[in-house]
Amino acid sequence: MSTNELGHLIKMANQIASNIGVGVSEEDAVDRVVTHISMFWARPMREKVCANIETSADELNPTATKALKQIRAKL
């Protein structure tokens, strides 16, 4: 079981994408994930996961990856 912070953040980002990204266009899905993470995640959490998008590419789902890249651009 992954108990490290980055592992949790990746899992959480994927979960968000799987739950609010369904039934809407890819663009809307990414928007929703961006909004959710921006509203509810502390800045250090966003910074940590965004600094590891590339190294965690295998673990992040595509919607989460796109959303995190957008979030990184605004950090």
Next chain:
Amino acid sequence: MLQRSDTINPDSTSFNQADSAAKIAEPQIFDPRTDLDPEMDYGTPAPTNDPTPISELITLSIDGTEVRVPKGTSVMRAATMAGINIPKLCATDSLEAFGSCRLCLVQIEGRRGFPASCTTPAEEGMEVKTQNEKVANLRRNVMEMYISDHPLDCLTCSANGDCELQDMAGVVGLRNVRYGYDGNNHLDAEKDTSNPYFTFDPSKCIVCSRCVRACEETQGTFALTISSRGFDSKVSPGQDQPFMDSECVSCGACVQVCPTATLSEKSIIDKGQPDHSVITTCAYCGVGCAFKADMKGDEVVRMTPWKGGKANRGHSCVKGRFAFGYATHGDRITSPMIRESIDQPWRKVSYEEAFTFAADRIKGIQKQYGRNSVGGITSSRCTNEETYLVQKLVRAAFGNNNVDTCARVCHSPTGFGLKTTFGESAGTQTFDSVEKTDVMMVIGANPTDAHPVFGSRMKKRLREGAKLIVVDPRSIDLVDGPHVKADYHLKLRPGTNVAFINAMAHVIVDEGLEAKESIAERCDVEAFEVWKKFISDKRHSPEETEQYSGIPAADIRAAARLYATGGNSAIYYGLGVTEHSQGSSMVMGIANLAMLTNNIGREGVGVNPLRGQNNVQGSCDMGSFPHELPGYRHISGQEVRDQFEKAWGVTLDSEPGYRITNMLDAAVEGTYKGLYVQGEDIAQSDPNTHHVEEALRNMECLIVQDIFLNETAKFAHVFLPGSSFLEKDGTFTNAERRISPVRKVMSPLGELSDWEVTLGLSKALGYEMHYNHPSEIMDEIASLTPTFANVSYDRLDKEGSLQWPCNDESPNGTPIMHIDEFTRGKGYFALTEYVPTEEKVTKRFPMLLTTGRILSQYNVGAQTRRTENSSWHGEDVLEIHPHDAEDRGINNGDKISLASRAGDTHLRALVTSRMQPGVVYTTFHHPESGANVITTDNSDWATNCPEYKVTAVQVSKVANAEESSEWQEKFAEFTKKQIAFLDV
């Protein structure tokens, strides 16, 4: 409407006193729940709890006094409303009339004989005589019979001063007993002292059946009956068993109504009658019962449920009624303490030294690790005012938004889900609303254990004929109880809630049962159309979801039809909904269902989250979440921040802070080093204990404020004494958004109330707050929180309680929400895709564990374990289905190992068919049980609320019954060491 007053004297109200009508404006409506004095016993219940137009009241004459009452009112009740007290013994206004004692006989013009006033309905034009010689003689004769078989030890009797039998003997003028006392009698009947809180002395029983009826009508347990006949009639718990061996749940309803010393609190037997009482609010579950703290000086000798309490209407449970002894338990820690590290003994110090020590450490940590390296946790067990201060301290003195509350780990999905769909993070109803409910759907809640007083109100409505759908993996008591039986028990597999709720909605849409008109009028139609297309997909049909949820499709179809077409349908839910990886989706799915069927915005319907702790709603309202300020306003909003910045004189961080789970992750990483925890015990209550302990060990400054050295405090560097609810003024907000006063009845054992401790710490941190009394804190809350704008202590004193929103638009509060339109404007149908949890059964862990609570214990048990409530539940056990037990060679009472990928612990097994095969259940009330050693760090996608309700486990028999798990051994050793540190 008549003005409500707690001290209203019926003699002076205008509706029943024709001669005073000219002095006061004639009211238009008579409301029995607000226009009568809760301190009076009207003998029989109101025929209806609904307000009656004055024009529909009937008029009768009682002893020449004209009185107007609602149709169906008994003559006894009408007389009491007119200020005329007819003698009575078997009657009390919490119970239906029984007519057995024959003391309340009256004469009615034009009628024969002497009818009992309790069972005789008042009629228009009736002329009643309650007193004349004939009646007086009859009453004296009746009393004479009673007293001929009653011990005459009044002076030394525990009920002396509070005995209706004694009072009635006086009222009827009994002067002698012609029969003597030598005949057959019950004076030698044996006393039952088995219950830890009250005694049953049958020698003093007059067999009025009040206790039996209270157990049936008020509590709904049916534990008591009258056994035998005639002279041998006696009150019998169970089948002539001692109380503790019977089905009795020790709610105290029987003790409350007993007119003699037969059922007496042991505390009253020991200490005598109280000399004064203070009305306050229970500090246990989210029902928020109003109690009278019965006092002798500054000692609480009894807690009695207050009839004027709008949440409990005079009822109680074993926790609130009896389990208050923890407040003065010897384990209370009343001095501040500090230590450099958790491997050192504690040092008792002054508050000043403790504050300075804590503040210096916090400042040092922030200097070294950054502003975000510290935070705080507010408590759902503390008052609104205290919670508000802690979040204020974090935001203003720590300078970040790293504040969270234990609602994170219980009802945070409720806040998110209901805000998204309805626009407000709260339940929609009053508890009274259940009286108008035709169909109850109870999902993932066990009200008779976790919200017992409301559970009793539900059972009452069910006995009146309401239908019941229970959605729960376990067979909870509501499924099949005395005179209560679920129409459908949908026994779903843990983790499949969203599949279930989607299937319900699918059926309603599929069969055209949706409320098209109200959807078009009240909801976001565009979103609804998208949702309708989504939910109509075959993958949501019950025939498809059956494979995941295990619920037969036909049962879902039948339940969905009942919910959609059965009249007023209400959903009541608990942590079985929220504590999942899809907790927020499930809450939204519930809201969708209510909107879909127009079951929102009036009495009898709605979405009702049953809150676990007393102030879960309040702690959330007060801005305890890291992303929002009081009143659920996001921290990123400049306008809202401006208001608080101006009031608090600081600049606020516009970024959301860490949630509890994120704080612990960061602590394990080494970037989060300081935490101020008020009234919470995260080491016991939060999931994945190994992870929590690792995080706590990494802290450089853990400040714990609590009444006991709880599990978290064992990892602390600073201990600040907390105060119990009896030691401070404040308010709690219950599950129906009801803000109720908490009143100080004794001085804080640690000298300071909790709010004063927070002020001291804040001052040491360099941010001084000025309040002389919690009422001033509430004034500040009201000035900054639109939904609390008209709340003040003065108004609470006058009204008893208020339900928010309470502002200029709703000056008297808001019992039912979303009546004309939703708070967000149009109701929003959110898409709720079923995403299975990652926590799946495997070959290694083939069963699912779900966790919960039990009636006699409360949350981490810190309070109830320090009372006699442990007589009912001295240890946590693992409930397992007989088939699973047999497969594993496990017998009832065997020690078993419960293991998950997170850890393992040893418990005793309780083999019970309440469980379904493949699912096991335990509680988390005792720290040494280590239930959360087993639970994992899975959490809700939207809020990080932990997935306590689904853990893949294996259960196996332990050869040596004395053997503990590795964690349990370490726990015992660590606890021993930490307790020893107290005594140095």
